[in-house]
Amino acid sequence: MARRSHVQTTINGETVEFLCEPRQSLLEVLRDELHLTGAKEGCNNGNCGACSVILDGRLVNSCLVLGVETEGKSVETIEGLAAPDKLHPIQDAFLENAALQCGICTPGFIMSAKALLEQNPNPTEHEVRYWLAGNLCRCTGYDKIVRAVLDAAAAE
Amino acid sequence: MLENKEHKVIGTRPIRHDGVDKVTGRALYGADFQAAGLLHGRVLRSPHAHARIISIDTSRAEALPGVKGIVTAKDIPDAGDKIADLGEGAVNLKYLCDNILASDKVLYKGHAVAAVAATNPHIAEEACTLIDVEYEVLPPVLEVRQAMEPDAPLLHEHIRTTSLGETAEEPSNVASHIQHKLGDPEKGFAAADIVVEREFITGTVHQGYIEPHNATAHYNADGQLTIWCSTQGAFTVREQVAEILQYPISKIKVVPMEIGGGFGGKISVYIKPVAALLAKKTGKPVKVLMNRSDVFEGTGPTPASFIRVKMGATKEGKITAAEAYLAFEAGAYPGSPVGPGAMCIFAPYNIEHVIIDGYDVVVNKPKTAPYRAPGAPNAAFGSETVVDEIAEKLGIDPLEIRLLNAAKEGDRRADGPVHPRIGCIETVEAAKAHPHYTAPNGKKHHGRGVASGYWFNIGLESSVTINVNSDGTINLIEGSTDIGGTRASIAMQAAEVLGISAESVNPSVVDTNSVGYTAVTGGSRTTYATGYAAYEAAQDxxxxxxxRAAILWEVDEANVQFADGEFSSINGKEEQISFRDLCGRLGETGGPIVGSGTVNPGGAGGAYATHVVDVAVDEETGKVDILRYTAVQDAGKAIHPSYVEGQIQGGAVQGIGWALNEEYIYNDEGTMTNASFLDYRMPTCLDLPMIDAVIVEVPNPGHPYGVRGVGEVPIVPPMAAIANAIYDAIGIRMTELPMSPDRLLKAMGKI
Amino acid sequence: MRDFSYIAATTIPEAVALLGEKGESARILAGGTDLIVQVREARRDVDWMIDIKSIPEVNVLDYNAATGLVLGAAVECYKIYANDAICDAYPSLIDATKIIGGTAIQGRAGVGGNLCNASPAADGIPPLIVLNATCVIAGPNGERELPVEQFCTAPGQTALQKGEMLVSLKIPAPESNSSSYYLRFIPRNEMDIAVVGAGASVTLDAAKETIVSARIALAAVAPTPLFAEEASALLAGREVSDEAINAAAEAAQAIARPISDMRGTAEQRTHLVGVLTRRALNGAIQRVQEAT
Structure with missing residues (x-):
């Protein structure tokens, strides 16, 4: 078996060290090694977006990144979004718009929406739908999710 | 029974109680469970759709470092011929056990054969590849009509068709035949000026919840088995596991974690007993997870079906007779939802003469499981397309013909029950008056379609307890797993009774040791029945x-009244105390208050929906785009309108997926070739417009606030509505689902 | 997932040496969006993943209006479409990079990886073909160049020899009065693999009425993406017209050798080649004509 590698990375602003096998994805490292279970596994092949995180400022599927690849990088996950006493505006917008039902896709959608609004603070409905197309939701029909993201953009 | 007064909490839109946990990633779902010393389990699945198992040799796998335990069907107690009653009807226990781990035959590609527990999931997966299974491959049968042929390969040697009380002598893949009859169909068709008869095919589709199945199990040294999992019903998991493992329910505790979607697909157990077996064998907690292809290939989809519908009408549009033939694929073991399909198919109409035949047929596909209004969408695709054709041929507006024939209170459904107060007419009227329906629809290759749907909804058992806190809040303990905001809709009903805010209720979904029996979150029953139990507990x-107020004021209880959150005395003393203040005085008046409510209500009110859809058809590629969608539905009473809208929107979009692209695609060997989210093609947000959800409220007399279940009926109309819209756009009747681009190209004669 | 080792190479010679040493069991890791899935699903046996993302040459994204584009093999899609000059010069490449997976995939996946994955349905390859791209390949014997249409040899197979790796793609500067277009047919609007893909580039005369030259390429209708050479040649010197475009579309259909699979049937694909070739050509022509 390949030796476990030592990796140092920044997660939600904190320096983190962990050991992982090369075959462990960033998603597995977050969940199984670091117990950050907000990122979810829905498909494990990049088709559902439930594991979306932001890697060095860019939205990625954490199931398609190896843990060892994050050496020296910066990872943002859903756990790092809210301030201790205040939710992020996107989180507020999801709650106010009832933009979640079962909630399993919600962390992925929120991270994806965050990445969108960082680079396009005033997206159109079509731009929101295009950007979020890699995130599957089976409960909501997306209506309230799209409204939440548009509301969050308007609020920011 | 109905409380016809203004509501303070019901009908408002508070933030759901579990919301913050779910937007911050803190909510713990089944796969998020962690434990010290945890082992990881993987299931080996059959590569063949139909084969006899000759032998299973696990020795190579056992020798792999890190492997801690392997189980096969031999580890499951012999079920014999026992029939188990699991609350939702009797189930042959051997079928149940064989679907967990195949004993003598594998009946579908993906059928579980063995399972491994190892120190990490990669080792468990590798060990699965080292298990040597010798198969005698048998020819599979993959389609319902082929399976019904007398010379079809037989899945089960012992199945004899039961038909209207008789059992056949020859073995068959047809497990059962049911029939419902009203009036004299021959006479009804003779009275018709127009008769339309068409055949329909629907594909196998999956619930498509984003969270794969999961289970972690642990045995204590005292024999206490605990299972942490996501499920639609912790108590049904307890019952199924107890039956399969022949283990007393008193020794099983099921802890429902948050659940990432179910839609009916997380009622049956698959890997929960497997995790328990592995935990027993290893003495360690074992977490078993499915991956996405396991979910597609190893868990219940909803059946493909062959349907024939014949309807007759007078030239004025009065439907005189209806006939349906429904043949549903059960999958590997009997038990398709052909029964509910037969109950729902003509339910939006009052028809004097009806005959419905339903067939439950086994095929070499995964055992089907409920999926949102199980059976009804298949059936409505047929009936609602035929109604549309009759309307078109008679030159009658398609919503007008529905109004002309609409079912109402006192009418009889073909399978027997007489409708109580229902909202069929009201939903069609609301659709007809909606600006979507009255907007022009004239562009070339654009079309508009409508369809209606029905789902009967269910009641079943629920239990709620309420602990009163000294600060005027309450803790509400319930057993219904919350898949779509039901903590809120249940809490709001208790809040309404007690005159407190929704935020003053802390709802908790707890394990099977901590609340009274509660049936599954399914059948659109949770806000109805568990909400009803919460209402009763709050009344308690x-x-x-x-x-207590009477003690405080030294008056007779009969002289205390409660209104608008205030207790006051009548007839004499002028005393008043708020709910909140009285909560602070429980100690001095006798101690804590715990209220409880249990129900098994019979008054679940049926739900109706009518949908309007505009489509654009690309005549060169066969692609259909949804331009506008309006879904009207009778909710009885919308407790939390946002989550009612969410159910309507979500159901409609699952229907859109079913209509346009979703299906299991099989090769000749019976392998599903698109077992991934990439190729199964569920709708993304870029495939959809906003979904306009219109709530109609015709209160259900069987619930104190008039609630009808809302979760299921929205998936019933979309397929027919879209088929009718495609017809409007290009003049072609699509009769096979999905109406995918290649099928449209063929229908248009382009290929 | 099978066990493998991971090495982050920092120079081309290091990566080339590793590839030579490890042979068939080694694979270059760039965006990983195909490779990681293939290894996880046991569709590719890999013992060594050689991460090249720290190598400067594979991260080059350099556009010069006179000399054209150098596109490093590991440059992610999002960097390509974030560059306005590249968007103007090579619109078909932009069409493709915006539809490869979803936005999260585009944060990792690149056109170079898309090419090396050698899927018949790759969206990134037809634009490279119609834009006349050249592959710059490093190997034990130094660098060599290869026209992109010769790079894929079979599904998942490329012209790379033992020890070789793709370093970059060179795309010539666009001629005046030229443009390009790529589209695919999928049943949904995103996240699907192309049922058929078609790319076209055209150069028109100064009056924008006559086609000087054109290139057409197809995806998902043969074991590799195809350069529709005859169909392209038919257009040279023709006036812009439905007739000319239809003739090219028919010629493109003639070379399609599609299969039926879960993503589409052979007859559907052949039909779509005609539809999409027309739409790609019209799209490219329209872009030239609308340019000021």
């Missing part, structure tokens, strides 16, 4: 609080 609290 109210009664006890009135007694």
């Amino acid at each position: 609290v109210k009664r006890q609080m009135i007694a």
Whole structure:
């Protein structure tokens, strides 16, 4: 078996060290090694977006990144979004718009929406739908999710 | 029974109680469970759709470092011929066990054969590849009509068709035949000026919840088995596991974690007993997870079906007779939802003469499981397309013909029950008056379609307890796993009774040791039945609080009234105390108050929906785009309108997926070739417009606030509505689902 | 997932040496969006993943209006479409990079990886073909160049020899009065693999009425993406017209050798080649004509 590698990375602003096998994805490292279970596994092949995180400022599927690849990088996950006493505006917008039902896709959608609004603070409905197309939701029909993201953009 | 008064909490849109946990990633779902010393389990699945198992040799796998235990069907107690009653009807226990781990035959590609527990999931997966299974491959049968042929390969040697009380002598893949009859169909068709008869095919589709199945199990040294999992019903998991493992329910505790979607697909157990077996064998907690292809290939999809519908009408549009033939694929073991399909198919109409035949047929596909209004969408695709064709041929507006024939209170459904107060007419009228329906629709290759749907909804058992806190809040304990905001809709009903805010209720979904029996979150029953139990528990609290106020004021209980959150005395002393203040005085008036409510209500009100859809058809590629969608539905009473809208929107979009692209695609060997989210093609947000959800409220007399279940009926109309819209756009009747681009190209004669 | 080792190479010679040493069991890791899935699903046996993302040459994204584009093999899609000059010069490449997976995939996946994955349905390859791209390949014997249409040899197979790796793609500067277009047919609007893909580039005369030259390429209708050479040649010197475009579309259909699978049937694909070739050509022509 390949030796476990030592990796140092920044997660939600904190320096983190962990050991992982090369075959462990960033998603597995977050969940199984670091117990950050907000990122979810829905498909494990990049088709559902439930594991979306932001890697060095860019939205990625954490199931398609190896843990060892994050050496020296910066990872943002859903756990790092809210301030201790205040939710992020996107989180507020999801709650106010009832933009979640079962909630399993919600962390992925929120991270994806965050990445969108960082680079396009005033997206159109079509731009929101295009950007979020890699995130599957089976409960909501997306209506309230799209409204939440548009509301969050308007609020920011 | 109905409380016809203004509501303070019901009908408002508070933030759901579990919301913050779910937007911050803190909510713990089944796969998020962690434990010290945890082992990881993987299931080996059959590569063949139909084969006899000759032998299973696990020795190579056992030798792999890190492997801690392997189980096969031999580890499951012999079920014999026992029939188990699991609350939702009797189930042959051998079928149940064989679907967990195949004993003698594998009946579908993906059928579980063995399972491994190892120190990490990669080792468990590798060990699965080292298990040597010798198969005698048999020819599979993959389609319902082929399976019904007398010379079709037989899945089960012992199945004899039961038909209207008789059992056949020859073995068959047809497990059962049911029939419902009203009036004299021959006479009804003779009275018709127009008869339309068409055949329909629907594909196998999956619930498509984003969270794969999961289970972690642990045995204590005292024999206490605990299972942490996501499920639609912790108590049904307890019952199924107890039956499969022949283990007393008193020794099983099921802890429902948050659940990432179910839609009916997380009622049956698959890997929960497997995790328990592995935990027993290893003495360690074992977490078993499915991956996405396991979910597609190893868990219940909803059946493909062959349907024939014949309807007759007078030239004025009065439907005189209807006939349906429904043949549903059950998958590997009997038990398709052909029964509910037969109950729902003509339910939006009052038809004097009806005959419906339903067939439950086994095929070499995964055992089907419920999926949102199981059976009804398949059936409505047929009936609602035929109604549309009759309307078109008679030159009658398609919503007008529905109004002309609409079912109403006192009419009889073909399978027997007489409708109580229902909202069929009201939903069609609301659709007809909606600006979507009255907007022009004239562009070339654009079309508009409508369809209606029905789902009967269910009641079943629920239990709620309420602990009153000294600060005027309550803790509400319930057993219904919350898949779509039901903590809120249940809490709001208790809040309404007690005159407190929704935020003053802390709802908790707890394990099977901590609340009274509660049936599954399914059948659109949770807000109805568990909400009803919460109402009863709150009434219990109210009664006890009135007694405390009476003690406080030294008056007779009969002289205490409660309104708008205030207790006051009548007939004499002028005393008043708020709910909140009285909560602070429980200690001095007798101690804590715990209220409880249990129900098994019979008054679940049926739900109707009518959908309007505009489509654009690309005549060169066969692609259909949804331009506008309006879904009207009778909710009885919308407790939390946002989550009612969410159910309507979500159901409609699952229907859109079913209509346009979703299906299991099989090769000749019976392998599903698109077992991934990439190729199964569920709708993304870029495939959809906003979904306009219109709530109609015709209160259900069987619930104190008039609630009808809302979760299921929205998936019933979309397929027919879209087929009718495609017809409007290009003049072609699509009769096979999905109406995918290649099928449209063929229908248009382009290929 | 099978066990493998991971090495982050920092120079081309290091990566080339590793590839030579490890042979068939080694694979270059760039965006990983195909490779990681293939290894996880046991569709590719890999013992060594050689991460090249720290190598400067594979991260080059350099556009010069005179000399054209150098596109490093590991440059992610999002960097390509974030560059306005590249968007103007090579619109078909932009069409493709915006539809490869979803936005999260585009944060990792690149056109170079898309090419090396050698899927018949790759969206990134037809634009490279119609834009006349050249592959710059490093190997034990130094660098060599290869026209992109010769790079894929079979599904998942490329012209790379033992020890070789793709370093970059060179795309010539666009001629005046030229443009390009790529589209695919999928049943949904995103996240699907192309049922058929078609790319076209055209150069028109100064009056924008006559086609000087054109290139057409197809995806998902043969074991590799195809350069539709005859169909392209038919257009040279023709006036812009439905007739000319239809003739090219028919010629493109003639070379399609599609299969039926879960993503589409052979007859559907052949039909779509005609539809999409027309739409790609019209799209490219329209872009030239609308340019000021």
